Amino acid sequence: EAEVAQSPRYKITEKSQAVAFWCDPISGHATLYWYRQILGQGPELLVQFQDESVVDDSQLPKDRFSAERLKGVDSTLKIQPAELGDSAMYLCASSSGWGSTEAFFGQGTRLTVV
Amino acid sequence: GEDVEQSLFLSVREGDSSVINCTYTDSSSTYLYWYKQEPGAGLQLLTYIFSNMDMKQDQRLTVLLNKKDKHLSLRIADTQTGDSAIYFCAEKGNNDMRFGAGTRLTVKP
Numbered sequence: 748e749a750e751v752a753q754s755p756r757y758k759i760t761e762k763s764q765a766v767a768f769w770c771d772p773i774s775g776h777a778t779l780y781w782y783r784q785i786l787g788q789g790p791e792l793l794v795q796f797q798d799e800s801v802v803d804d805s806q807l808p809k810d811r812f813s814a815e816r817l818k819g820v821d822s823t824l825k826i827q828p829a830e831l832g833d834s835a836m837y838l839c840a841s842s843s844g845w846g847s848t849e850a851f852f853g854q855g856t857r858l859t860v861v
Numbered sequence: 862g863e864d865v866e867q868s869l870f871l872s873v874r875e876g877d878s879s880v881i882n883c884t885y886t887d888s889s890s891t892y893l894y895w896y897k898q899e900p901g902a903g904l905q906l907l908t909y910i911f912s913n914m915d916m917k918q919d920q921r922l923t924v925l926l927n928k929k930d931k932h933l934s935l936r937i938a939d940t941q942t943g944d945s946a947i948y949f950c951a952e953k954g955n956n957d958m959r960f961g962a963g964t965r966l967t968v969k970p
Binding site for chain 1 (some may be wrong): 865892896900901903904905908909911949951953957958959960961962963
């Protein structure tokens, strides 16, 4: 069964260091989302791509976060420098396209900043 | 901003029905979703309902939507210990999806 792949599953980093997460969506899915889920809360959208274009990054802290999806397939989310408050689960999701009803989530990357 | 709210905890006995409630504020929501999250895992889509429907049933799951009151519920019949997880309600408006904080369902044997 097709699934959204994310790596690493777990990441521990020191504050002020750089960290990156990778996501490979379900093959053929044009829309890709990055969500941040702080412990005890629901996921919050950070950035949404349609193919290689960003369609919504209004909640992305652009002073330290960046995201790219250069070829419209896999995507990387980067944090530089990491802060203690960035500790969270980072979830990637994909859907088949604009207006699609279903989004499928990966297993997530659990980030701990120490 | 638009909000999605859920009660945080629900505890039921194995074999009973569970009902998880959710309210939302965005009147332009087109789809409403229920996701399940087990510890340390991503979100698993359980079911969704289009905003012009008022009920959807899928095996042990029944979704009820009261669009006038912006109230969504998920009923799990014959709840099992494997149903213990966090359940997230989500609504989709124009194209982004907004989640509630999740309801932690505990099923006692």
